[in-house]
Amino acid sequence: MSQNDLFKKVIAHSKEYGFIFQSSEIYDGLSAVYDYGQFGVELKKNLIKYWWDAVVYLNENVVGLDSAIFMHPKVWEASGHVSAFNDPLIDNKDSQKRYRADVLIEEYIEKQEAKINKEIEKASKKFGDSFDEEKFRTTNQRVINTQEKIENIRQRYVDALNRDDLAEIKKIIIDCDISDPVSGSKNWTDVRKFNLMFDTRLGSLSEEANKIYLRPETAQGIFLNFLNVQKSGRMKIPFGIAQTGKAFRNEIVARQFIFRMREFEQLEMEFFIRPGEEKEWFEHWKNSRMDWFKALGLEDSKLRFHDHDKLAHYAEAATDIEFEFPFGFKEVEGIHSRTDFDLGQHQKFCGKKLQYFDPDLNKSYVPYVIETSLGLDRLFLMILSASYCEEKNEKEDGKIEERVVLRIPDFLAPVKLAVLPLVKKDGLPDIARKIRDELKFTFNCHYEEKDSIGRRYRRQDAIGTPFCITVDHQTSQDETVTIRYRDNMVQERVPVNKLREIAEEKVSMKKILEKLNK
């Protein structure tokens, strides 16, 4: 299956099985806004719990917070979002389509890199074992030329972004001969800046003075409460404050399903440290966050770091954790060394001291900050695209059975266990319901009696349920049931009173957290 097909199938599957719906679908939808359905919301809650337990509960010095979405408008002046939270946009005059100019250039660079990789692949096939990639890269003229072109464009692009030189960005698009991906036209407007913040009015008066913003990141709520938490919690530096919540960005081009949304959710942590210790803590959180991703048990080769070429207005160092989505490697989490920028700015704008008295150094200072910022919806898409599988299996009678199975890590599965009476009579539904009633305090358990048992298994496979329990006529005689495992479809007969133990062992988040804690 091609990656493009995989992506289309993941989108269709999400809707068909109650994971994700387009917002306001009955009114033809609202662009780049999505609702999470009955199984989506469970997966989302499990992902949040995994993050919260690992970041807050495993660390003695990290605490939580839930700040409001609305904040004083000055917050966004201080943070730099009013003046600098812009994307460069460009329109194609023929197709009337709007694009992010920086994305057009980045995609162009990616295409050139793909060209080089193709050349390497071709040569490696031709020369077999004797192929020396390093030598090929430094001697093949076509590869050398393309590499030079990439470096030249990248340098011009980074310089232009740093200087905010919109005319130069347009010139790069023209010089690279970049065309509209939809129409092929090269008839571009000038590049303009577009602020990504949504605004609204506070109270009943629609005056400029009442303008407030929907937060474009959850982080600022943490900075505003730095002293409240530090004082009320008697926190000693280094310490962190974590929070999860909605953020809003008026993205210019919102494509790729839940990858880029206008309303999305973030899982952020700001870690306050002594100035001068930022390099060690940046490394610490970089590694700790990558370990967290790897503990999900997906293919490690699909995860990588990507250091930023251009740093955001607040950052001293920044790296992204990227995942290989069906549409390529893209950012899921950002890790930023933010210096004392945010607290320093708020100090200036509010006129109050936002400092910490360090008893060990016997002096006060504005702490430095390392931020980890994860997008929940991108994490969700990562889990779905990594776990979607189509399989053909030969049954005992030689027939081929097809199934779609979501191999979601067991501890994250929306439904952990489904209890299914083999038939809807002979008292089996009552026994099955009783089993579910006993297990429902430990997991999210489902009861289902409609359709043949085979169809019910396939339905549970499609939503990623790790265990199906079948209650049959033998159950009423010897109190045993069959347990069927999602991944290998093996069925075993087990005593009813062992069910909790068997399932709990496999779906436990504790095991994963214990590994992370080492």
Ligand code: ATP
């Ligand atoms: P991008 O470059 O993709 O626009 P960003 O660098 O602006 O992302 P950050 O400001 O670092 O993103 O935000 C932290 C995290 O929030 C990102 O890693 C991503 O997972 C998530 N995120 C940001 N914007 C969106 C969005 N529009 N939709 C969904 N998730 C988002």
